[in-house]
Amino acid sequence: MALFLFGCDDQESAESGVSSGSSEPAQVDLAQARRIAGEAEAGAIVPKNDRDASSVGSNDLSVLGGDAAQNQQAFRQRFGLADPTPDQFAQWAEYDARLTAYSNKDADWAYPTAASPNWTEATSANGDPLAIEGTTVAVDFTRIPRGSLIYIPALDMYAEANDTGATGVWANADAGQMDYGANGVGRVDVYNLAGDRSSGQVERNFQSRVGSNEYGQIYVVHRGSGWKNGGI
Amino acid sequence: MSCTGDPAGKMEAFKMKNPKFLMNLVPVTIWMLGVLTVGAAAQNPPMAGDPYRARGNPQSPDGKYEWTLITTNPIHYELVNVSNGRTVLTVNSYYPDAISSNIRYAKAYGVFWNKNGTVVALDELNRRRAGHLYFFILRGGTVREIRSENIFPLPSYAEEGRVVVDPDWVSETKIRVRQALKTRSGEFRSKFFTINFENPDDPKIQSAE
Numbered sequence: 001m002a003l004f005l006f007g008c009d010d011q012e013s014a015e016s017g018v019s020s021g022s023s024e025p026a027q028v029d030l031a032q033a034r035r036i037a038g039e040a041e042a043g044a045i046v047p048k049n050d051r052d053a054s055s056v057g058s059n060d061l062s063v064l065g066g067d068a069a070q071n072q073q074a075f076r077q078r079f080g081l082a083d084p085t086p087d088q089f090a091q092w093a094e095y096d097a098r099l100t101a102y103s104n105k106d107a108d109w110a111y112p113t114a115a116s117p118n119w120t121e122a123t124s125a126n127g128d129p130l131a132i133e134g135t136t137v138a139v140d141f142t143r144i145p146r147g148s149l150i151y152i153p154a155l156d157m158y159a160e161a162n163d164t165g166a167t168g169v170w171a172n173a174d175a176g177q178m179d180y181g182a183n184g185v186g187r188v189d190v191y192n193l194a195g196d197r198s199s200g201q202v203e204r205n206f207q208s209r210v211g212s213n214e215y216g217q218i219y220v221v222h223r224g225s226g227w228k229n230g231g232i
Numbered sequence: 233m234s235c236t237g238d239p240a241g242k243m244e245a246f247k248m249k250n251p252k253f254l255m256n257l258v259p260v261t262i263w264m265l266g267v268l269t270v271g272a273a274a275q276n277p278p279m280a281g282d283p284y285r286a287r288g289n290p291q292s293p294d295g296k297y298e299w300t301l302i303t304t305n306p307i308h309y310e311l312v313n314v315s316n317g318r319t320v321l322t323v324n325s326y327y328p329d330a331i332s333s334n335i336r337y338a339k340a341y342g343v344f345w346n347k348n349g350t351v352v353a354l355d356e357l358n359r360r361r362a363g364h365l366y367f368f369i370l371r372g373g374t375v376r377e378i379r380s381e382n383i384f385p386l387p388s389y390a391e392e393g394r395v396v397v398d399p400d401w402v403s404e405t406k407i408r409v410r411q412a413l414k415t416r417s418g419e420f421r422s423k424f425f426t427i428n429f430e431n432p433d434d435p436k437i438q439s440a441e
Contacts, residue, residue: 107420108412109277109360115333126283166361169392203418
């Protein structure tokens with residue numbers, strides 16, 4: 001088949017700059033996130049396990065926007081997660097990954113949603129489970145089972161692998177790179193609540209934060225969603 | 233419309249008073265309204281309303297073929313010959329595991345037939361550039377598949393890309409599409425094209441506004 005492709009150049013100047021979507025769901029998400037954080041501060045989110053929960057680690061998650069730090073703390077309290085010990089690191093499965101960022105400013109999906117139920121069981125305006133900055137990541141479910149609990153050392157952050165993305169594109173683009181190598185779990189796309197920031201600013205902030213850790217290691221603490229029922 | 237003294241103005245006034253001219257204007261107007269309506273409905277992802285609603289029409293204009301979604305594992309689409317019930321071809325969904333969230337995603341597909349039913353676009357939901365856009369050319373009892381990513385290379389500045397139908401067929405042979413791109417710096421860009429299937433063996437792609 002002979003195809004003649006016109007206009008598919010690499011020049012950004014050729015772009016039309018049209019985007020789609022509405023920013024309205026972001027406001028819903030913002031309110032939801034604040035409610036979650038508020039409940040955590042008020043003790044409304046009760047730790048599910050008897051184990052002691054730690055406060056957020058030394059790293060600041062404010063780069064993820066909104067109430068990411070508070071959400072991470074509420075997440076840890078709810079599921080009894082503490083800063084990992086050397087013994088835990090030794091027990092957990094370590095994998096190669098690539099850390100990338102996405103946000104509710106994505107022009108191809110302006111809804112701040114996740115693809116499978118999240119830990120708060122809250123939903124967004126369109127019925128999708130809500131993405132929560134500081135705890136939600138999108139992964140390739142063929143590499144990390146849906147609902148798994150992971151730990152990201154570069155961010156000192158536990159996260160629930162409950163969202164996904166253009167995994168076919170990821171696998172093709174990163175073929176031959178460590179995240180899609182033999183010990184790779186693909187991309188770990190970290191959700192950000194953009195707030196007043198543009199999507200580009202979110203990306204820049206995130207890149208500055210993780211720096212050379214974009215390609216690095218993550219730990220799969222528990223494969224699948226059983227950890228929510230005390231299966232860690 | 234105002235009527236001026238210039239010849240062009242007189243001609244316009246004549247046209248508007250001429251019943252034959254007005255009769256010719258009706259189908260054009262209907263077509264334009266249709267394109268605008270479909271445009272609003274066919275945006276991928278939908279700009280308003282339920283983002284998971286199906287788009288287009290699964291049945292071919294002549295009623296000979298119809299797309300159906302099969303939600304058993306793996307989730308897939310089937311093009312069925314309505315007269316004999318035979319499956320002409322199958323296409324796996326982008327997320328093929330038969331779980332509720334993937335089924336919901338798969339149901340949000342779009343099917344866009346050209347007027348004479350010889351070319352059909354199957355457009356999965358564009359959720360953060362996930363999903364595929366396929367074109368199928370039906371001729372003489374055979375079906376040929378063209379995957380959009382094989383004819384629209386990803387620009388070097390793009391981190392992720394996806395081609396979607398936007399909004400629909402704009403003529404009997406041309407369909408308008410949008411290449412949705414996420415750049416390496418995290419910005420979003422859209423580039424529009426038409427694909428002309430006048431010669432199905434040699435479809436032509438051109439930039440569009």
